[in-house]
Amino acid sequence: MNALIARLGRRLLGGYSLAFFVFLYLPIGLIVAYSFNGNPINMMIWDGFSLDWYRSLLGLSTSLSENALYIESTDQLLAALRTSLVVALSTTAISTLVGTLTALALARYRFRLRTFYRVLLFMPMLMPDIVLGIALLIFFVGVGMPLGKGSIIIGHCTFLISYVFLIVSARLAGMDTRLEEASADLGASPWTTFRRVTLPQILPGVIGGALLAFIISMDDLVITYFIAGVDSTTLPVFIYGMIRRGIKPEINAIATLLLLASLLIAAVGLYLRNRKPATSQDDSHG
Numbered sequence: 001m002n003a004l005i006a007r008l009g010r011r012l013l014g015g016y017s018l019a020f021f022v023f024l025y026l027p028i029g030l031i032v033a034y035s036f037n038g039n040p041i042n043m044m045i046w047d048g049f050s051l052d053w054y055r056s057l058l059g060l061s062t063s064l065s066e067n068a069l070y071i072e073s074t075d076q077l078l079a080a081l082r083t084s085l086v087v088a089l090s091t092t093a094i095s096t097l098v099g100t101l102t103a104l105a106l107a108r109y110r111f112r113l114r115t116f117y118r119v120l121l122f123m124p125m126l127m128p129d130i131v132l133g134i135a136l137l138i139f140f141v142g143v144g145m146p147l148g149k150g151s152i153i154i155g156h157c158t159f160l161i162s163y164v165f166l167i168v169s170a171r172l173a174g175m176d177t178r179l180e181e182a183s184a185d186l187g188a189s190p191w192t193t194f195r196r197v198t199l200p201q202i203l204p205g206v207i208g209g210a211l212l213a214f215i216i217s218m219d220d221l222v223i224t225y226f227i228a229g230v231d232s233t234t235l236p237v238f239i240y241g242m243i244r245r246g247i248k249p250e251i252n253a254i255a256t257l258l259l260l261a262s263l264l265i266a267a268v269g270l271y272l273r274n275r276k277p278a279t280s281q282d283d284s285h286g
Contacts, residue, residue: 028259031252031255031256031259032252032256032259034249034252035053035054035249035252035253035255035256036049036050036051036053037049037050037249037252038050038052039249040249053249053250053252053253054253054257056250056253057077057250057253057254057257076233076238077235077238077254079233080233080234080235080237080238081235083149083232083233083234083235084217084218084234084235084236085218086149087149087152087153087156087217087234088214088217088218089214090149090153091153091156091157091160091213091214091217092160092210092213092214092217094153094157094161095156095157095160095161095163095164095209095210095213096164096206096209096210096213098157098161098164099160099161099162099163099164099165099168099209099213100164100165100168100202100206100209102121102161102165103164103165103168103169103172104168104172104198106118106169107169107172107173121161121162121165121166122162122166123162124158124159124161124162125159125162125163125166127159129220129222129223130222130226132155132158132159132223133155133222133223133224133225133226133227134226136151136154136155136158136223136226136227137226137227140227146229147227147228147229147230147232148228148229148231148232149229149232151227151228151229152224152227152228152232152234155223155224155227156216156217156220156223156224159223160213160216160217163209163212163213163216164206164209164210164212164213165209166209167205167208167209167212168202168205168206168209170205171201171202171204171205171206172202172205175198175201175202179197179201180193180197180198183196183197211265211266211268214265215262215265218235218236218258218261219236219258220234220236221236221237221240224236224237225237225240235254235258239251239254239255
């Protein structure tokens with residue numbers, strides 16, 4: 001009887017897991033599949049395999065008529081992509097630097113209001129995006145700062161620093177501080193200790209935080225929608241504008257390319273995280 005109940009429980013758990021993954025990944029699979037659909041009228045009706053939607057995104061010649069193309073200008077799409085890359089790279093650099101230094105300061109030093117300061121760093125992650133977006137918009141208008149790439153970068157840094165801080169702090173929590181103490185006892189300067197001992201230990205967390213910040217910045221829509229200027233449209237805002245006029249086949253192609261880019265970034269992150277640091281003959285005698 002117990003064996004029957006255990007076998008039934010395993011089957012129910014397996015069925016639930018299968019249903020969960022189907023519910024989670026089936027819509028993504030449909031987006032990828034329909035991005036190759038050659039039907040220019042109804043993307044839900046399969047009309048043969050085609051790469052025309054990808055060619056149209058790249059500005060290449062296609063077999064589609066002008067009436068079947070929905071992107072008004074490929075230059076606008078590429079401009080939105082460039083804006084997103086500039087914003088994401090700038091935000092990643094700033095957020096990674098500030099978030100890592102903040103995590104090190106809170107982990108290594110004791111000062112008044114330390115716990116209160118740590119709680120404040122979690123607030124941007126807990127705050128609804130629409131509230132943060134409206135607050136940033138009011139702030140920029142209040143101080144007279146024009147909306148554009150600068151406002152988007154500042155707005156993204158306000159909450160992405162918290163993500164980097166959280167990941168690096170988790171890495172620091174599992175680090176053996178005796179290595180730093182041994183380095184100091186052997187006469188190494190604070191900078192040498194950080195470069196040779198601390199940084200290699202927390203580097204996977206720093207890389208993970210940077211990649212997470214980059215992906216979130218590239219995908220952010222709600223906050224960017226409020227603080228982006230007229231001439232600083234990012235890729236998610238551009239796609240949102242296309243969807244408001246109807247779901248077109250080219251949107252599936254854009255979504256597939258974004259999914260592929262995210263997978264490549266995740267693969268790079270896993271490779272860098274699992275790669276063993278190189279050791280030299282000098283280090284072995286150092």
